Amino acid sequence: MSLIRRHVTKRVGICVISKRHDSIMATMEEPQWQPPLAYHRFCIRHLLSNFNRDHGNIELKKAFGTTVEQRQQHKVTSGLRKIGTIKPEALTWIDDVGDICKWSLCHDGGYRYGVTNTNEAEFFNYLMKGVRFLPVTKLVEFTFYHVNDHFVRSRENAFIWKDNGNIYTSHAAKIIAHDFEKATFHEVTTVNLQQGVYQVKSGQGNR
Structure with a gap:
């Protein structure tokens, strides 16, 4: 993460979405990853998976998932109240997660642009499928041309969509x-x- 700040981007206000791994959490405490330089948010898919692992209740998981994606405070409050009614210990678990802005879209401040998980990173992994164990030079070459091809095709499709009179995808x-x-x-x-x-x-x- 330090190398990312040094060689990839120094942009202020960048949002980092991740799971709650100890090493990541420690890194996010470094000054260069603190607001307003950066904003750390949790991957909701991983958070819900951990929540369900610890409580083993599908109804609870669904209630928490709904609460996470609410954009109005009274709906967040109502969702948390429902969770507490089902299992009070679950509210303690949620409190221990940390700052509510890291998991609630209502309190996010817009920094994650509505993105709730790290599927975008998983999609990149999918693009790189089949290149393990290749020499480093081949890995770099494959990464450049394969990702470039993906963006070229996506850009062409966007122009076609726009030429047909569409404003949005x-x-x-x-x-x-x-x-x-x-x-x-x-x-x-x-x-x-x-x-x-x-x-x-x-x-x-x-x-």
């Missing part, structure tokens, strides 16, 4: 359409038009 478009559908059940009250302050009361609708 199909995945993003589905999310936006779903949110628009949910928004039809919401009630919006203007509080201060000049400052852009509004009160939004969410309806039930089809969630």
Whole structure:
């Protein structure tokens, strides 16, 4: 991680998503990985796996997973209350995880851009499948050309998508359409038009 800061990026505000391995946790305590230089967040997939391992309850795991992805404080509070009702010890486990901003999207501050896990890194591993035990020079060559090919093809597909009159990718478009559908059940009250302050009361609708 020190070499990453020295040779890869010195960008301020970078977000690091990882599992809670002791060596990673210790590294994230170093000044160069502390806010506002960097923000450490936990991989939710690993966190839920550890939670389920220690409590062995699918209902609890589902409740915690839902709570993690909530974007409203009252829903986070409600989720934690439900977990405590099912098993009070589970709340102690969650408290021991550490700062809530490291696992709750509601408290994240937007630094992880909604990314909840390290699947992106796993995807890179998938691209590199089949190159183990090759000489170092071959590994470097394969990495460069294989990853470059992936980005070239992705860029070509993006231009085709844009030329067809699309602004967003199909995945993003589905999310936006779903949110628009949910928004039809919401009630919006203007509080201060000049400052852009509004009160939004969410309806039930089809969630």
